[in-house]
Amino acid sequence: MRIAMIGTGYVGLVSGTCFSEFGIEVVCVDKDARKIDLLHQNVMPIYEPGLDQLVADNVKAGRLSFTTDLKAAVRDADAVFIAVGTPSRRGDGHADLSYVYAAAEEIADAMDGYTVVVTKSTVPVGTGDEVEAIIRKRRPDAEFDVVSNPEFLREGSAINDFMRPDRVVIGTDCDRARAVMKQLYRVLYLIETPIVFTSRRTSELIKYAGNTFLATKITFINEIADLCEKVGANVHDVARGIGLDGRIGKKFLHAGPGYGGSCFPKDTLALVKTARDYDAPLKIVETVVAVNDARKKAMAEKVVAACGGSVKGKTVAVLGLTFKPNTDDMRDSPSLDIVPALVEAGADVRAFDPEGMEEAKKLLPTITYCDDAYATLAGADCAVIITEWNEFRALDIGRMKSLLTNPVVVDLRNVWDPAEMRDSGFTYISIGRP
């Protein structure tokens, strides 16, 4: 089996590499020659633990290669995966499908023999029909099928999520395409991974419904955290107490500053738009989007309150900028709401993130960047933790206290123990815990 993977972004690069690890011959294609050059030198365009080694191993084994030559890659492929970006369209929040459709046109022009065209990108319901129509129009006689196969990879654990998924979803009504997909996922069949075969439209919706449900779960526990603060309850225990009920499940119940990242904000919004277009509004999801947006902004107020009602002229040390740990991704990170609001309120913000600073400097250019956590804390009036990197959990609390001018800590990820922090002399504010 041979695959062409169009797009070497997060999803394309991880999926392509993992398929090659499954023993399939994979050619990853990108228009960006610089990216392909770097990949040839085993320099990853993204930070994902373990990816560089897996790429190197599979390139060495001759199963994985990189090219800008889409035509050659598609011509020789049994299956072509579209893994290009589908960002939110400026203005209306719909998914921008221009990259997907452009890829479909190029694939149409290059296909040779029966080809399964697979959409891996997150695309609104009906996009598969559109991709099929685009290809059919350009190549009326070509033998091909269009399949939906959404990804469920989390940044930071994407390789494991691909290799040992809870399930694989494949959307097609065509037996011939199904046989090809089965062959591609043979390794997962062998380890008895549930494979959900469904129609193409259903598969497209599963992706959005899944991400939206998870975003709703997070938003629910975030609101419960706010209530905990008012009534003197502990959200950590509430999450455990409800999460042990198998009907609820304990994952995605960590209260925090609001969800961010490349998927949840964009996908919740896109599903809201689709539902409105079909005159079947998803009122719960609309509320989730609004509550999460407001939450990210409200987090700065929490910091201001912890600093006695004003941060004017005060130094605030921010630990963590990425939307979650083990990634350099800043997309829709809560820090992008919190930091500007603190600057606006007159704070002098100093920040450190283990992997995200290069990207952060482009998005938050006016703040000061420090070389490590302790340097960030030195002389600050307040420390704010926005991302739960393990290295922050491991900080020496005594040293932290001696470095801060005022021992005020606002922990938006609940990484420390409230009793220990208070016993150590900190004014410690976390999320939903007394």
Ligand code: UDX
């Ligand atoms: C998500 C989905 O999990 C994945 O299946 C999909 O394919 C892509 O989008 P990702 O964006 O990488 O993955 O990160 P995830 O771990 O899901 O976290 C998303 C956001 O929710 C982060 O900002 C995270 O901090 C937040 N979150 C997550 C919480 O606030 N609490 C939780 O309990 C879980």
